[in-house]
Amino acid sequence: MAILDRINSPRDLKEFSMKELCKLADEIRDFLIENVSKTGGHLASNLGVVELTIALHRIFNMPDDRIIWDVGHQCYVHKILTGRKGNFATLRKYGGMSGFPKPNESVYDSFATGHSSTSISVALGMARARDIKKEKYSVVAVIGDGALTGGMAFEALNDAGNSNTDLIVVLNDNEMSIAQNVGSLSGYLSKIRTEPVYLNLRNDIENLLKRIPAVGNNLYKSAERVKESLKYLLVNGMIFEELGFTYLGPIDGHDIGRVCEVLVGAKKRKGPVLIHVVTKKGKGYCFAEAKPDRFHGIDPFKVETGESLKASNLTYSSAFGEEMIKEGEKNDKLVAITAAMPDGTGLKAFAERFPERFFDVGIAEQHGVTLAAGLAANGLKPVFAVYSTFLQRGYDQVIHDICIGKMPVTLAIDRAGIVGEDGETHQGVFDISYLRPIPNLTILSPKDIKEFRMMLEWIFAFNGPVAIRYPRGGDSEVEFEKYDEISLGKWETLSEGKDLAILAVGKMVQNSYKVVEKLGAKGINARLVNCRFIKPLDTIMLNNIFDEYDIIFTVEDNLVAGGFGSSVLEHASLKNYRGRIVMMGYPDEFITHGSQKILYKKYGLDVDGIMNTILKNI
Numbered sequence: 001m002a003i004l005d006r007i008n009s010p011r012d013l014k015e016f017s018m019k020e021l022c023k024l025a026d027e028i029r030d031f032l033i034e035n036v037s038k039t040g041g042h043l044a045s046n047l048g049v050v051e052l053t054i055a056l057h058r059i060f061n062m063p064d065d066r067i068i069w070d071v072g073h074q075c076y077v078h079k080i081l082t083g084r085k086g087n088f089a090t091l092r093k094y095g096g097m098s099g100f101p102k103p104n105e106s107v108y109d110s111f112a113t114g115h116s117s118t119s120i121s122v123a124l125g126m127a128r129a130r131d132i133k134k135e136k137y138s139v140v141a142v143i144g145d146g147a148l149t150g151g152m153a154f155e156a157l158n159d160a161g162n163s164n165t166d167l168i169v170v171l172n173d174n175e176m177s178i179a180q181n182v183g184s185l186s187g188y189l190s191k192i193r194t195e196p197v198y199l200n201l202r203n204d205i206e207n208l209l210k211r212i213p214a215v216g217n218n219l220y221k222s223a224e225r226v227k228e229s230l231k232y233l234l235v236n237g238m239i240f241e242e243l244g245f246t247y248l249g250p251i252d253g254h255d256i257g258r259v260c261e262v263l264v265g266a267k268k269r270k271g272p273v274l275i276h277v278v279t280k281k282g283k284g285y286c287f288a289e290a291k292p293d294r295f296h297g298i299d300p301f302k303v304e305t306g307e308s309l310k311a312s313n314l315t316y317s318s319a320f321g322e323e324m325i326k327e328g329e330k331n332d333k334l335v336a337i338t339a340a341m342p343d344g345t346g347l348k349a350f351a352e353r354f355p356e357r358f359f360d361v362g363i364a365e366q367h368g369v370t371l372a373a374g375l376a377a378n379g380l381k382p383v384f385a386v387y388s389t390f391l392q393r394g395y396d397q398v399i400h401d402i403c404i405g406k407m408p409v410t411l412a413i414d415r416a417g418i419v420g421e422d423g424e425t426h427q428g429v430f431d432i433s434y435l436r437p438i439p440n441l442t443i444l445s446p447k448d449i450k451e452f453r454m455m456l457e458w459i460f461a462f463n464g465p466v467a468i469r470y471p472r473g474g475d476s477e478v479e480f481e482k483y484d485e486i487s488l489g490k491w492e493t494l495s496e497g498k499d500l501a502i503l504a505v506g507k508m509v510q511n512s513y514k515v516v517e518k519l520g521a522k523g524i525n526a527r528l529v530n531c532r533f534i535k536p537l538d539t540i541m542l543n544n545i546f547d548e549y550d551i552i553f554t555v556e557d558n559l560v561a562g563g564f565g566s567s568v569l570e571h572a573s574l575k576n577y578r579g580r581i582v583m584m585g586y587p588d589e590f591i592t593h594g595s596q597k598i599l600y601k602k603y604g605l606d607v608d609g610i611m612n613t614i615l616k617n618i
């Protein structure tokens with residue numbers, strides 16, 4: 001019988017020999033490859049933490065002890081070991097198992113994650129609560145070297161290191177973020193990896209120093225000084241030591257026995273401890289080892305060849321990358337920024353073509369925004385390509401550093417709207433609501449990729465803060481007949497009709513276009529407006545629409561609260577509009593995981609849903 005099938009609870013791991021645990025690691029890898037090849041998901045990171053996760057569950061007693069997975073995309077092995085092996089066929093599917101830790105899914109998921117660099121703050125909070133309540137359990141944060149580039153992680157290290165709180169941080173160092181990891185800390189880690197001074201030596205030194213008799217104040221002080229100097233010379237991870245952590249490592253994260261040994265030692269130590277574990281992203285699957293970035297988050301694929309089973313179509317991200325290169329050739333002031341997403345945002349080719357004009361700042365969206373402001377302040381034309389959900393991290397910076405000073409920064413907001421399988425932590429459904437109130441900011445959204453390219457060209461010539469939001473993936477099969485020239489604050493009427501008006505934004509214009517055809521077949525004539533500028537509104541056209549129609553529908557891939565429809569309502573109130581405005585968008589709830597198609601349907605934003613809402617209301 002497979003060892004994997006003999007595990008009913010993570011506590012069962014304590015019964016197995018090291019040899020059996022190694023066999024278990026192999027079985028888990030086969031299981032992961034087999035299952036993720038069918039469902040898609042975050043494969044490479046999980047293959048890298050198989051032994052580490054087994055060791056954590058062998059040494060700690062969950063759910064009493066707490067493990068917080070930073071980002072959480074590497075929690076699949078943890079899910080397998082905590083009774084959810086049978087749910088993998090439903091991974092990331094609507095109604096199925098989430099790809100991230102979810103306390104409402106299992107008591108073994110101590111905290112929900114999804115965005116990077118939060119784990120040390122959470123762990124410190126939990127540890128402080130434990131101490132105040134005089135409870136006894138261990139708290140462990142598992143954070144990757146990529147996640148460690150995020151400002152929050154530094155803030156938490158700074159606080160935890162000074163706190164004397166018992167807390168373990170496991171730094172999983174695989175030299176990779178999604179792409180190659182960046183920054184000077186990453187360089188420092190790689191130096192430790194390549195010039196390691198082993199843990200045993202550290203213990204020997206500590207033991208030796210303890211034996212120096214503490215007679216007299218002066219001798220004690222000298223001993224302390226010697227100790228500090230020796231530490232500088234001989235102990236790895238001095239940065240962490242200086243921050244107040246006991247640093248243990250680097251250790252081979254694929255050696256279960258060794259990891260267990262160090263975890264046991266860490267558990268006994270007082271105060272904050274950081275264990276530096278070195279792993280290989282994609283370990284055990286040759287294609288993922290060779291291209292860990294491609295297998296970071298992967299669509300279903302063929303196990304034998306590693307080839308993707310999804311047809312590749314033109315995406316907004318790839319069109320963005322193409323337009324950036326075209327503009328980069330013409331304008332040497334154009335610079336591009338990413339926060340650790342060169343591939344996802346389509347900027348990889350730009351980075352290769354113009355390395356001196358490309359900045360990967362690590363998982364540091366706040367810094368990315370303000371870096372862009374600085375570049376703009378000194379005469380460059382920065383474009384920060386960032387997912388809608390991650391721009392939430394840089395909100396204050398958009399207001400404070402870009403918009404107050406009217407810096408000509410472009411926020412290229414990818415993955416706006418429903419992203420699908422990543423679920424509630426990643427849906428890009430807030431950006432219209434959080435950006436719309438900011439003075440001086442112009443916000444656009446294209447009806448399709450062709451218009452997206454036109455808008456980018458317009459933006460490249462525009463001098464001011466601008467945000468353009470566009471969805472994950474590509475277009476549906478809608479062929480528009482017209483593309484008016486882009487002009488600041490001007491909307492585009494795509495069909496004329498006297499019975500009702502539909503004001504649609506972004507990709508929702510495509511669904512609305514099909515709705516207009518269907519309504520026409522029923523003898524209902526609708527005017528469809530492509531509201532290209534979310535801000536400023538085309539108030540001239542909107543005032544006309546108020547004059548001509550008794551009922552107006554707004555459609556957007558964003559929350560209703562504070563969204564585009566709300567801005568139409570605000571203007572209607574100003575103009576004392578007497579008709580009805582029906583808003584379509586997402587309700588006041590977090591949107592779960594599932595395919596974009598299913599979620600559009602669920603929230604009435606697919607063609608049938610929009611059609612039904614209109615028919616119900618006229």
Ligand SMILES: Cc1ncc(C[n+]2csc(CCOP(=O)(O)OP(=O)(O)O)c2C)c(N)n1
Nearest residue numbers: 045114115116144145146147176177178340
């Ligand atoms: C705030 C934020 N920005 C960007 C991301 C996208 N993202 C998810 S995982 C990841 C890389 C994480 O690297 P690391 O922590 O080293 O984990 P690994 O996959 O290497 O195990 C990035 C950039 C995110 N989840 N959160």
Ligand SMILES: CC(=O)[C@@H](O)[C@H](O)COP(=O)(O)O
Nearest residue numbers: 071073114297344415422472
């Ligand atoms: C875990 C995480 O935050 C990223 O890996 C994210 O899942 C990437 O999303 P895309 O697949 O849309 O690039």
Ligand SMILES: [Mg+2]
Nearest residue numbers: 144145146176
């Ligand atoms: Mg990493």
